[in-house]
Amino acid sequence: MKLVVFEDIQAAANFFPISLSRPVFELRCGMFNLAEKITKRLSAEPSAYLVRDYLVATFKRRAGSAAVNDLAAVKNDTVLMVNGQVKAASLKVAADGPSEIGMKGDQVVYCRLAGNDTAKIDAAKVGIETLPLVDGHNVAVKQVEAEFFNYSWDIMLESPHEIAHDFKMVGKSGIEGTVEQPNAIRGSKDDVYIAPGAKIHPMVVIDASAGPVYLSEDVEVHPFTRIEGPAFVGRKSLLLGAKLREGCSIGPVCRVGGEVEESIMHAYSNKYHDGFLGHAYVGEWVNLGALTTNSDLKNDYSTVEVMLNGQKIDTGSNKVGSIIGDHTKTSIATLFNTGSIIGAMGLLMGTGEPLPKAIPSFAWFINGVVTKGFGRKALYKTAETATSRRKMPWTQDDLDLWEKIFEITKEERDVAVAKGRKQMVRR
Amino acid sequence: MAVDKDDVARRVKEVTARVLNVDADKIQPTDTFSGDLGAESIQSIELVAAFEEEFNIEMDEDEALSVTNVGKAIEFIHDNVVKQHG
Numbered sequence: 001m002k003l004v005v006f007e008d009i010q011a012a013a014n015f016f017p018i019s020l021s022r023p024v025f026e027l028r029c030g031m032f033n034l035a036e037k038i039t040k041r042l043s044a045e046p047s048a049y050l051v052r053d054y055l056v057a058t059f060k061r062r063a064g065s066a067a068v069n070d071l072a073a074v075k076n077d078t079v080l081m082v083n084g085q086v087k088a089a090s091l092k093v094a095a096d097g098p099s100e101i102g103m104k105g106d107q108v109v110y111c112r113l114a115g116n117d118t119a120k121i122d123a124a125k126v127g128i129e130t131l132p133l134v135d136g137h138n139v140a141v142k143q144v145e146a147e148f149f150n151y152s153w154d155i156m157l158e159s160p161h162e163i164a165h166d167f168k169m170v171g172k173s174g175i176e177g178t179v180e181q182p183n184a185i186r187g188s189k190d191d192v193y194i195a196p197g198a199k200i201h202p203m204v205v206i207d208a209s210a211g212p213v214y215l216s217e218d219v220e221v222h223p224f225t226r227i228e229g230p231a232f233v234g235r236k237s238l239l240l241g242a243k244l245r246e247g248c249s250i251g252p253v254c255r256v257g258g259e260v261e262e263s264i265m266h267a268y269s270n271k272y273h274d275g276f277l278g279h280a281y282v283g284e285w286v287n288l289g290a291l292t293t294n295s296d297l298k299n300d301y302s303t304v305e306v307m308l309n310g311q312k313i314d315t316g317s318n319k320v321g322s323i324i325g326d327h328t329k330t331s332i333a334t335l336f337n338t339g340s341i342i343g344a345m346g347l348l349m350g351t352g353e354p355l356p357k358a359i360p361s362f363a364w365f366i367n368g369v370v371t372k373g374f375g376r377k378a379l380y381k382t383a384e385t386a387t388s389r390r391k392m393p394w395t396q397d398d399l400d401l402w403e404k405i406f407e408i409t410k411e412e413r414d415v416a417v418a419k420g421r422k423q424m425v426r427r
Numbered sequence: 428m429a430v431d432k433d434d435v436a437r438r439v440k441e442v443t444a445r446v447l448n449v450d451a452d453k454i455q456p457t458d459t460f461s462g463d464l465g466a467e468s469i470q471s472i473e474l475v476a477a478f479e480e481e482f483n484i485e486m487d488e489d490e491a492l493s494v495t496n497v498g499k500a501i502e503f504i505h506d507n508v509v510k511q512h513g
Contacts (some may be wrong), residue, residue, distance in 0.1 A: 364472065371472050375488035421476045 001095040002074035003042060004081040005035045006050035008108065011085060013309055015152045017325030017344045017361055018266075018283050020405050023051040023059060025084025028249055028264050029155045030162025031170065031214060031232045037088035037162075040169065042095065047074050050081070054404040057397040075118050081111040083148075087158070089165070090147040102144040109146040113139070151313070153306070153320050156264050156281045160211070160247030163230035167193070167212035177215070191229060195219070210246055240272060251284075253390065261296070263321065268390055279319045283326035283344060285386050294336035295354070296321035304339035307358035310412060315339065325361055327383050343409060345379050345402060360413040362406055369420030370413070376406055430513050435482075435505045442477045443497060446470060456498030464497075478504055484511045 007024040015024050025035035032040070039045060048067040051059055060068050067073050078096055086109055093102060093110050099117040102109040117139060149155050173190045177198030185192055187209035194200065197218040204225050206213050211230030215221070219233050224241040227233075231244055234252035244250075247262035255270040263280040271277055273290035280294055296319050298304060304320040306313050322336040325344025334350035336342065343361030351368045359365055364373020380402065384394035436456075444451035447464050460466040466474065475491045478484075478500070484507045494500045 366469055366472055371476055372488040373472055374468075374492060377489055417476075421480045424473055424476050425480045 001044060001078045001080055002047040003039070003044040004048045004050060004071065004074060004079060005038055005046045005084045006081055007052065007084050009052055011107075011150070012052060014150055016309060017341065018152050018281060018323065020344050020361065020408065021055075021058070021283070021326050021401060023049065023055055023084065025049075026059075026062070027149075027152065027155050028251060028266055029149070029159050030164075030249060031166035034084050034086075034088070034149065034155075037166075038082050038084065038086065038091065041088040041091050042080070042082070042093075044080075044095065054401065058401050061397075077118065078112065078114045079118050081113075083108050083110065085148045085150070086110075087147040087149060090145065092145065099139045101139055101141045102146070103141055104144060104146045104148065107148055109144055111139075151308075151315070152281050152323050153279075153315050153317065156262070156279060156323075157317055157319070159249050159264055160230050160262055163214070163232050163247065163249060164211050166232070167191070167214055167230070170214070172214075173212075177219075187229070195235075201225075216252070234267065245278075262319070266326070268386075268392075278321045280321035281323045283324060283328070285327045285383065286324055287329045287386070288324075289330045289332040289334060289350075291332055292330045292334040292336075292350075294322040294340065295338040298338050306339040306341050308341050327379070327386070329382070343413075344405065345376070345383070347373060347379065347382075360416050361409040362413055363416060367424070369423045370416035371420055371424075372417055376402075430505060430508050432501070432505050435508060436501045438481055439478070439497065439501050439504055442481050443474065443500075446474050446477050454497055456501065457496055459496045460500075461495075482508050484508055 005025050012019050012024050015027060018027055026033045046066045048071055049063055050069055056068050080095060097112060099113045101111045172193045175194045176196045177194040179194065179200040180202045182202055183200060184205045186207040191208035191212040192206055194215045195217045198215045200221045201223045203223040204221050206227050208229040213227050213229040213231045215233050216235040218236045221239045222241050225239045227244045228246040230246060231248050233250045236252055237250050237254040240255065240257035242256050243259040245259065245261035248260050249264045250256055251265050251267040253268050254265050255272045257272050258274040259276045261278040263277050265282040266284040268284050269282050269286040271288040275291045275293045277294055278296035301318050303318050304315045306315060320339045322340040322342055324342040327344055328342055328346040331349045334348055335354045337354040337357050340357045342359050343363060345361055346359060346363045346365065348355065348365040355365060359370060362376050362379060363370045366373060380399065387394050440451045440454045443454055447466055447470060449464055458464050460471060471492060475486060475488060479486055482504060486507055494503050
C-alpha cells in the first residue's frame with residue numbers, strides 16, 4: 001500500500017493564517033503534526049503528498065523522499081489517500097481492500113484505490129474533488145465514522161490531550177539529559193522524559209502530576225522555570241524562567257519566557273519576555289515583544305467569536321486566545337483581544353489598548369490603524385535577517401511563496417488599509 | 428479631465444503641514460520631509476496614507492517612500508493622479 005496524505009484545498013482557508021504558508025496537515029498538535037499522526041496511526045510513511053500548488057516548492061524541502069503533487073510513483077499499487085485534516089485517532093481504514101471512498105458527511109476521509117483504479121488518479125484533483133473523479137469510475141462511496149479538525153483552534157484545543165497520547169505512544173521516560181540540583185519533579189518520574197543534550201538548570205520545577213512532560217534534545221531550561229504537564233518542548237528550545245502552564249506544545253528552536261498556557265508554537269518563534277499567551281496558536285518565525293499579552297477568556301465567559309476571512313465564526317469554546325501567522329512581529333506591550341486572528345508577515349505596534357480582532361497579513365499596524373507601512377520588501381528583508389540568524393537561507397522559493405500569499409490576502413488587507421487611512425486623516 | 432498641478436501642489440503642502448504640524452506657507456519645494464520638516468519614520472507612513480486619502484489614489488509604498496522632498500512629492504502625486512484619474 002502506498003500512503004498519500006492530501007489537504008482538502010477548499011478547507012485550507014479555515015486554517016489561515018497558519019496554513020497560508022504550509023499544508024494543513026503540517027499544523028502541529030501535541031508532539032507531532034497532523035500528517036505525522038496519520039503516518040503513525042497507519043504505520044506507513046507517505047509516498048506522496050498533495051498540497052495547494054503554490055506550496056509545492058517550499059514544502060518539498062520538508063517532504064523528504066515523498067513526492068509532492070506527483071502521483072506517478074504510487075500508481076501500480078494500492079493507494080490510500082487520507083485527508084490530512086482527519087484526527088488520526090479516529091481514522092479506521094484497512095490498508096488493503098477494494099477501491100472505496102470513505103466519507104463523513106460531505107468530507108472525504110480517505111480514498112482507497114486498488115487494481116486498475118489507481119490509473120485513474122489525477123493529481124490535479126484532490127480533496128473533495130477526488131469524489132467526482134473516482135465516482136465517475138464506479139468506485140464505491142461509503143459513509144464512515146471519523147472526526148476532523150476544521151479550524152486551527154480545534155487543533156489548539158485538542159493539543160493538550162494529544163501531548164499525553166503522543167507521550168504514551170513514543171514510550172520514552174527518564175532522564176537522559178543533564179539536571180542540575182536543586183530541582184523538583186512532581187508526580188511520577190515515569191511521566192517525564194528529558195532527552196540527551198537537554199540541560200535543566202537549578203531551581204526548575206517539572207510538574208507531571210496532571211500530565212507528562214517531554215523535553216527534547218538540546219532543550220535548555222533556565223532557573224525559576226515551572227513546566228506543568230502535559231507539555232512538549234521541541235529540540236534546541238530555550239525556556240527562560242517561563243511559567244509553562246499545562247498543555248503547551250513548543251516547536252523546535254523557540255525561546256519562551258513569561259506565562260504560556262495551552263498554546264502551540266511552531267519552530268523558530270520567540271516569546272522571550274514576560275507577558276501572557278493563552279490558548280494561542282503561533283506560527284513560525286514569530287517574535288512577540290516584551291509584555292505582549294493575549295486574552296483567552298471573555299469576562300462574561302461566553303463562547304469566543306473570531307473574524308476569519310471576513311466571516312464571524314463562533315468557535316464554540318470559551319477559551320480561545322490569538323492565532324498568529326508566520327513572521328509576524330509585535331512591539332513591546334502589544335495586547336490581543338480574545339479570539340484574535342493576526343495575519344502573517346505583519347509588524348504590529350502596541351497602542352496600550354487591545355488591537356483589532358482581525359489584522360490582515362502584511363499589515364503594518366501603526367498608531368492604531370492598519371497601514372501599508374514600509375511595504376512588503378522591508379518585511380522580507382526582516383524575514384531574511386531572522387532566518388539567516390538561524391542559518392536558514394531565504395530563497396527565491398520563499399520569496400515566491402510570500403508573493404503569492406501577498407496576492408491571496410490582498411483583498412482583506414486593502415479594505416483594512418483604506419479604513420486605516422480614513423481613521424488616520426480624521427484625527 | 429486635466430489635473431491642475433498648482434492645485435496638487437497646494438494640497439500637498441496642506442496635507443504636509445497638517446501631518447507634520449508645520450506652517451503650510453513656509454513649506455518650500457526643496458524642503459526634505461525628514462531633514463527640513465522633521466518627519467519621523469512613522470510620520471512618513473502617515474504622510475503616504477494622508478496623500479492617498481486626499482487625492483483618492485493608491486501609491487506604491489516603496490516608490491512613495493523614496494520621494495524625499497516636497498517638490499518631488501508634488502511631481503510624484505501629480506503623475507499618480509493623472510494615471511489614476513486623468
